[in-house]
Amino acid sequence: MSEARAHTRQFGGARLARLEAETLLAAKTEDLRRATEEFERLSAALGRRVDELEAERALTLHLARTDGLTGLLNRGAFTSALIERLEDAHESGERVALFVIDLDHFKHLNDTLGHHAGDLLLNEMGTRLRGQARHGDLVARLGGDEFALITAAPDVAARAEQLTTALAQAYWIYGRTVAPSASVGVAVFPDNAVDATDLQRFADMALYRAKAGGGRRFSIFDREMREASDRRNSLEGDLRRAIPQGEIVPWFQPVVDAQDSRIVGVEVLARWNHPEQGLLLPGVFVPLAEELGLIGQMDAAVFAAACQRAAPWVAQGLIDTVSCNVSPRELLDPAFSRNLIRRLRATDLPATALTVEITETFLVDDLDLARRHIERLAACGVRVALDDFGTGYSNLRALMQLPIHTVKLDQSLIGDVGRDPRVSKLVRSMLQAATSLDCRIVAEGVEDEGQALFLRAAGCDRLQGYLFARPMPAEAVEARLLESAAARVPLGPAVTPIPLRNSR
Numbered sequence: 001m002s003e004a005r006a007h008t009r010q011f012g013g014a015r016l017a018r019l020e021a022e023t024l025l026a027a028k029t030e031d032l033r034r035a036t037e038e039f040e041r042l043s044a045a046l047g048r049r050v051d052e053l054e055a056e057r058a059l060t061l062h063l064a065r066t067d068g069l070t071g072l073l074n075r076g077a078f079t080s081a082l083i084e085r086l087e088d089a090h091e092s093g094e095r096v097a098l099f100v101i102d103l104d105h106f107k108h109l110n111d112t113l114g115h116h117a118g119d120l121l122l123n124e125m126g127t128r129l130r131g132q133a134r135h136g137d138l139v140a141r142l143g144g145d146e147f148a149l150i151t152a153a154p155d156v157a158a159r160a161e162q163l164t165t166a167l168a169q170a171y172w173i174y175g176r177t178v179a180p181s182a183s184v185g186v187a188v189f190p191d192n193a194v195d196a197t198d199l200q201r202f203a204d205m206a207l208y209r210a211k212a213g214g215g216r217r218f219s220i221f222d223r224e225m226r227e228a229s230d231r232r233n234s235l236e237g238d239l240r241r242a243i244p245q246g247e248i249v250p251w252f253q254p255v256v257d258a259q260d261s262r263i264v265g266v267e268v269l270a271r272w273n274h275p276e277q278g279l280l281l282p283g284v285f286v287p288l289a290e291e292l293g294l295i296g297q298m299d300a301a302v303f304a305a306a307c308q309r310a311a312p313w314v315a316q317g318l319i320d321t322v323s324c325n326v327s328p329r330e331l332l333d334p335a336f337s338r339n340l341i342r343r344l345r346a347t348d349l350p351a352t353a354l355t356v357e358i359t360e361t362f363l364v365d366d367l368d369l370a371r372r373h374i375e376r377l378a379a380c381g382v383r384v385a386l387d388d389f390g391t392g393y394s395n396l397r398a399l400m401q402l403p404i405h406t407v408k409l410d411q412s413l414i415g416d417v418g419r420d421p422r423v424s425k426l427v428r429s430m431l432q433a434a435t436s437l438d439c440r441i442v443a444e445g446v447e448d449e450g451q452a453l454f455l456r457a458a459g460c461d462r463l464q465g466y467l468f469a470r471p472m473p474a475e476a477v478e479a480r481l482l483e484s485a486a487a488r489v490p491l492g493p494a495v496t497p498i499p500l501r502n503s504r
Ligand code: C2E
Pocket: 253, 268, 269, 270, 281, 282, 283, 286, 295, 299, 302, 325, 326, 327, 357, 387, 388, 411, 444, 445, 446, 447, 464, 465, 466, 467, 471
C-alpha cells in the first residue's frame, strides 16, 4: 500500500470516529433535553398535585372544625380552642370569659315553623353572635341551639347584656316575625375555674340558672353556684357508695279507699339514710341519680327491698296494691319492662299487686316504646298508673290506646279544690276524662277534710295524703296495717257515707 493511501485511510477513520461521536453527543443532548423537559413537566404536575392536596387537606380540616349550618367553629374545634386559649392565658395572665348561649323555646319555634325555618333562625343567630365578636374572640355552635363565645374577660356583664339584647331582636321569616330570645351563662378563667372542663361546667350551671329564671337573661357563675356545685360533688361521691351499701331504702305512704278511709295500698317512696346529713328526700337525690346514670340501679334496689317488705302485707290481705315509681329515664331502656318482670319474679309479691307509676312526659317522648312497655307489663298482670295527671299534656288520645289502669291526680290540683270554684271545675272535668278512660282514680296530696270530701263526691276511688298518713318506714307502716286490721277501724277522719260508684 502506498504511503498516501495509508494516510488517507487513517485520516478518514478519525473523521468517521469524530462524526460518530458528534452524532452520539447530539443524540444524548436531545435525550437530556427531553428528560429535562419531561422532568419539568412532571415536577410542575407534581407541584400542582401537592397544591391540590394541600387545598383539600385545608378544606377537610376546615370542614372538620366548622359547623356546616352556621360556618362557626363546631364543638370539637371549640373544645381544643378553649384548651389552647386557657394555656396561653395561663402564661400571659389574661382573664378569659366563656359565654354559653342557648336559644329559648327553640324546639317550639322549630316545630311550629318547620325545620328549614329553624335552620334559618340558627344561622341568623350565628351571624348575630359573629357580629358581637371582637378581635381575638372565638364563636362556636356547640350543637342544636347551643352556642359559645370565648373572649377576653373585662366587662363581662356588659357583654352578656349586649349579647342577650342582640339575640332577642325580632326576626322576619316566611312573612312573619318571630321573637327569638336566648339565655346566657358565663364563667371566667381563672376566677371560677382553671381548666376547660370546669369552666364549661360552671358556665353551663350559670346558663341553667338563667333558664330557670325564665330565659331572655344572663347569669354569671358566682359563689352561691360554687357552693351548690361543691355540695353536689360531695353528694355525688356519697351516692355512688350509698346505693350498694343499702343506705337508700323504701318508705311507704298508705293509700286509702275514698269511701271508708281504709288503707288499701301503699306507694313506695325512696329515702336516703345519709350517715352525716340524716334523712334525705328524693328531691335531693333522684335528679342526681338520674344525671349520674345511677337511677336504674337505685330503683332496682328500692324496688326489690319494697316488694320483699310488702309481699306479706298483700299475702295477709292487709293491702291489695304496692305502687312503685320509675324514672322516665329508665323507661327509655327497651329492656325496662322485661327486667322489671324478672326482678318482680325474684320476690314474693304477686304481679297483680304491683302498680308501676309512670309520668306522662314519657308518653310524649316515645309513645311506641311506652306502648310496648305498658302492654308487656299488663300482659303479666302488672298494672300501670299515670302519675302527676293534670300537670302535663294530658294526651287523652294516647291514653285511650294504652292499657293504663290507674290515673293519679296531681297534688298541685288538689290544693284549692273545693275552695276555688274554677279549680273545682277543672278537677271535675279531669276526673270525668279519667273516668271515661275507665281508669281507677287516685288523688294525691290530700291534706284536709274539705278536699277529701270534694274528691270523694267527685268520684275518686282512692286518696293519699298527709290527712291520712305521711310516708313512713316499713316497720311503722306494718304496725299501722296490723293495728287497723285488728281494730277494723278506718284510718283518718270519719266520713259521711255516700253511694259507692262502680267499684274499680
Ligand atoms: P310522687 O310520685 O308524686 O310522690 C308523691 C310525693 O308527694 C311524695 O314526695 C310524698 O311524700 C308527697 N306527699 C304525699 N302526700 C302529701 C301531702 O299531703 N302533701 C304534700 N305536700 N306532699 C305529699 P317525696 O317522697 O318527696 O317524693 C317526691 C318525688 O320523688 C315523687 O313524687 C317521685 O316522683 C320521686 N320518687 C320518690 N321515690 C322514688 C323512687 O324510688 N324512684 C324514683 N325514680 N322516683 C322516686
